[in-house]
């Protein structure tokens with residue numbers, strides 16, 4: 269007789285994992301919106317150094333990282349949630365806030381983990397379509413908020429479509445959200461956003477909105493995706509306490525904590541990476557547009573391309589893969605007939621553009 273699993277297991281969608289991690293060699297990995305810069309030697313060294321103490325559990329208060337983030341952003345340490353990647357905080361938020369009868373509201377397509385929150389909790393997911401330019405439609409989102417809404421997710425810049433909202437628009441939206449509903453502004457790509465300006469700009473919103481959480485990650489510009497460190501800057505302490513309550517005590521390992529603290533000390537490098545990545549992304553946008561394709565107005569480290577009518581997404585993807593270029597299919601991210609392409613090195617981007625030109629011509 270097979271094992272009998274909880275009913276919700278059938279509801280939880282499979283996260284669209286990227287392929288290619290086992291290929292090694294000469295492959296352009298443009299499918300997961302990572303940063304192509306390796307961690308700095310000082311960061312690797314910091315992670316290494318603490319391994320000799322790996323017989324001890326990690327500091328369960330994560331005090332060094334909390335303090336470092338508190339100092340950088342001027343948010344009290346007690347209002348900083350940490351997680352094993354920002355995904356961990358998202359899933360914990362779902363567990364802490366949602367239950368049958370509650371509602372979670374978000375734009376769609378947005379980050380692929382959002383549908384898991386309703387599926388695991390039994391809450392109702394309300395997915396609000398993006399506008400014609402693949403941007404959030406904040407009026408439509410606001411119209412869906414009711415007394416049953418516990419959580420609103422706004423992805424800015426939005427993954428997978430790369431578009432961003434200005435903070436004036438976000439602020440006007442927040443003014444319309446009642447205090448009982450928690451708003452997570454998912455800013456995984458905030459450092460790359462020219463529209464937002466800089467990673468300090470949205471902090472102002474926390475002062476006025478205790479129900480707001482700015483969700484951030486070390487997986488992108490800090491280049492630590494494999495170590496899994498995310499954080500939430502919270503408008504009130506309650507959110508941090510609740511997400512800590514639903515998780516195991518040691519969700520962030522010692523090496524990850526040490527690496528993140530060290531990475532924060534190198535903001536010059538962060539700025540250099542941002543400048544280089546934005547330049548590469550702009551070039552990629554231009555070159556793909558020059559092939560005659562529609563590309564969304566990107567404000568992140570990736571681009572979103574609508575495929576021409578009649579082209580078969582899987583054929584395009586297969587054609588690119590056979591030329592050693594891995595990108596993400598729109599269908600796996602909530603919208604058939606599109607591609608999400610991470611900005612890579614100049615050589616990788618060139619390879620992608622040449623391969624795409626060939627595949628679309630075929």
Ligand SMILES: Cc1ncc(COP(=O)(O)O)c(C=O)c1O
Pocket residue numbers: 300301352353354355356379423426427454456457484485486487493496497498
């Ligand atoms: C919008 C968005 N939020 C959150 C995450 C999760 O990042 P991590 O769990 O690596 O911190 C990602 C990762 O791609 C993302 O695109």
